Amino acid sequence: MPLPLPSTPLDDFRSRASAGLRRVASRAARATLTLRAQYALAAVSFLHAAWTTSLHLRVEAEGFDALAPSYALCAELWWLLGVAHLVGAFATGVPFLLWLHGATALTRRLGGHALRWSPRAAVWSFFIPVLGIVWPYTVMRDLHDVLAPEGAPLPGPVARAGAVGYRDVAMERPMATFVTHVLRGRTGAYRDVVLERPPAEALPPAPVGAWWTTFLLATAVDRIAWVLSANGEEPSSLAAAGGLIAAAHALKFVAALRAVAVVRGVTARLAERHRRLCAAPREVLVRLGITELPR
Secondary structure: OOOOOOOOHHHHHHHHHHHHHHHHHHHHHHHHHHHHHHHHHHHHHHHHHHHHHHHHHHHHHHOHHHHHHHHHHHHHHHHHHHHHHHHHHHHHHHHHHHHHHHHHHHHHHOOOOOOOOOHHHHHHOOOOOOHHHOHHHHHHHHHHHHOOHHHOOOOOOEEOOOOOOHHHOOEEOOOOOOOOOEEOOOOOOHHHOEEOOOOOOOOOOOOHHHHHHHHHHHHHHHHHHHHHHHHOOOHHHHHHHHHHHHHHHHHHHHHHHHHHHHHHHHHHHHHHHHHHHHOOOHHHHHHOOOOOOOO
């Protein structure tokens, strides 16, 4: 029985990098799932706020007594939605921050030395007063930019398994999602072999600026609406506050959509960096300053 070949440091690097990417991808899937659950919560909250606004607009014409059962049901739903928002914030925030921590750590170990944020600093940026308005966007923007595909060279073509000789040349990029097309000449000379190298597949966009702007706008509108609701006594004032609350939930829906796009886009860039580096020779890794194996 043949003995297994001993692994080299480069093989160990590729194995650890692949394991790290699988962890990040798993966290990204969980974060995306919980963010999508926010779609439904934001939609239901929008409908509830719109219904509440309609009740405030109708109360002057129909009287409070006629609308009392609707107001009672509206109040019960408001309490249930409040609890759902608290639970949802925790259930969404934890997977998202775990993904961010893992993505930041793996990026730094895959040559992202220009990233000035440590995994811990990236997570804490969301909780620092005042600076938390700007720093989360800066963290995500820097992470996105450091993972630009141009930061690592494309892997060179290698002979595909099954090629039997230079007259049957078949080339492909290792670990790529596409296969290099080959136009083989028929004169029998190796110079007649022509290789087409299509560019790497386009990565999904990560609208970092749009995501954070929408999130901040939703938060600001929500705060204004609750101040108006707490201080308002007239039905018209309460109706205006209800309209703003509905607008805030609509913005939260859009922010959740864009957050999913950000998670997918950054994870795709990280996967592309992993693909390129795991197919790169040792000289490329040394040139990129990769000295620590991903854990």
